[in-house]
Amino acid sequence: MTTKNQEENQAGITQEGRFYSAERLHAMHDMMLYIRRFEEKAGQMYGLKKIGGFCHLCNGQEAVCVGMEEASEPTDYMMTSYRDHGHIIARGSDPTAIMAELLGRAGGIVGGKGGSMHMFDKEKNFAGGNGIVGEQVPIGTGFAFASKYNDDKRVSITIMGDGGVNQGAVYESFNMAALWKLPVVFVIENNQYAMGTSLSRASAETHLYKRGISFKVPGIQVDGMDVLEVERKMAEAIEHARSGKGPMIVEMMTYRYRGHSMSDPATYRTRDEVDEWRSGRDPIVRLQKQMIEAGLSTEADFKQKDKDIKKEVVAVAKAAEAQPEPDLSALWDDIITDEIPNAYPYPRQVG
């Protein structure tokens, strides 16, 4: 349901009773498009062997990244698995530092120590970037525990995929979070495939929002290809957690256009299936249509915007690539905080 909002004499869209100003819609659109172009650039740089190791792109899932960020406060904690570029960009971290990390440069967001899978930005309360499937879920529960301990009303937004949701750590976390009414929103990005295994081949209960039932964790399912619905439903879930009612599960129905990682040709699904999501449900195209319909923008404006963003991303990649690799001395940094100088293995020494 999309209508022009005339009441406040302000241009925008009202959906399900929630008003989004033109300015905010543009910001959401631009961020989604930025993430899309950034990921495409990352894919290209990977193809040129400038990015090494594992690289998991989130093309198609941008509405989840941006809608969640829109619904949260900057002081709320957020953490996810290794498909993390989109989330940390949406959080507002420096894209050049993110690209520099992908390239293994000194100015990378974690100094070139982590790469694609380990993006962290403490200033933005973004805690990874965690490479072991499901590992971040107890950790996110721990951030929520700290919020409750300090009574500071911060919510932990703990993201996992439809693959991660089958890890035992997740259920241990659901239980503790419900038992102690911890302010955490467990977000399941259901992009239908855990690497190459489809949801129905891996999960007996494919309605993942129901996975909290035996822990009394309420769950909702959200169209993760609709950034406005993501924002709205996440706002409700975050409010639920912040108000002391405990955890909530939000299942985001989404789709990744690319393979699991750069080495995955995705032969386990049909081209038709990918095309159906790409052309029929794309989150960026969808918002563009809504905004054009509401008279907030034009196709020509969006084309120009796309050109501008592509230019920005090219500039970011160039700036990141121009950075030096980390100094070799960085090998020894940040292992231990309280170093004990006269004990073996000696800090900063071989042998």
Add this chain to the structure above:
Amino acid sequence: MAKITYRDALNQAMCQEMERDERVFLMGEEVAEYNGAYKVSQGMLDKFGPRRVIDTPITELGFAGLGVGAAMAGLRPVIEFMTWNFAILAADQIVNAAAKMKYMTGGQYDCPMVFRGAGGAAARVSSQHSQAFENWYANIPGLKVVMPSNPADAKGLLAASIRDNDTVIFIENEMNYGDIGEVPEGEYIIPLGKADIKRVGSDVTLIAHSRMTGYALLAAEELAKQGIDAEVVDPRTIRPLDEATILTSVAKTNRAVVIEEGWRFAGIGAEISARIMEKAFDDLDAPVARVTGKDVPMPYAANLENYALPSVAEIVEAARVVCNRA
């Protein structure tokens, strides 16, 4: 100085640090209402309340990870494993999260926390509940591994571990919980990374940690009767290791026996022996000997269990061998 048990000394350290720092909390199975499976946390729920002394479900991976997140968010968790055998379930959070978090985040996030509980062999509980894991954790950059052998060290080292800004693996020994010793009252801290000479001697250096320190001291008494004057060095901190104290002792005695309860292959004794070979080869008058647990899962039958563990007699024998007195 008051004479108290090893378990009460640990209790004093935790209470001391919780009174001092509001961010410190204790979490684990049976730590609160039950007062601790081994009564280490006796009375702490009454003293600090359920906000800071927290019973968990039996969910080691979950609460270990919760501790990691809480530490990253600025708290100072003390996470109790009823025994270190159960911590295997939590190994992902200890090894892949806590130990690497600082490095992997380019120094942005610290993980100042203590994982503690009973390690080593207990009595008659068979193979899944009797094993030494210090070599597992000592192998990992980013972790510190601390093992007290007596009540005073238990207090001073645990307090230091809680104040430390890194992740500390603090391995107690179930068989030592009832040991009584003199423990300084009030605030007491023993710096990490410092070995302690538990007995001064001139003929052979016995290097032993945790419960084996007591065994080494008994062996030294027996050796004294046989005219061999043994020095007993307790590393106390396994990682990082105060090798200077060990090497100084070996330079004096020219002979060394390394004793550990754990398995021989790739054990702590292997590391310490290699270090002595690398750094003190010319000081040695005999090859370094090792006394270790037998290379078997721990059996239940009393005689088999006894046989599987290192004994005072084996330490005496090893010392005699390196002293050419066998």
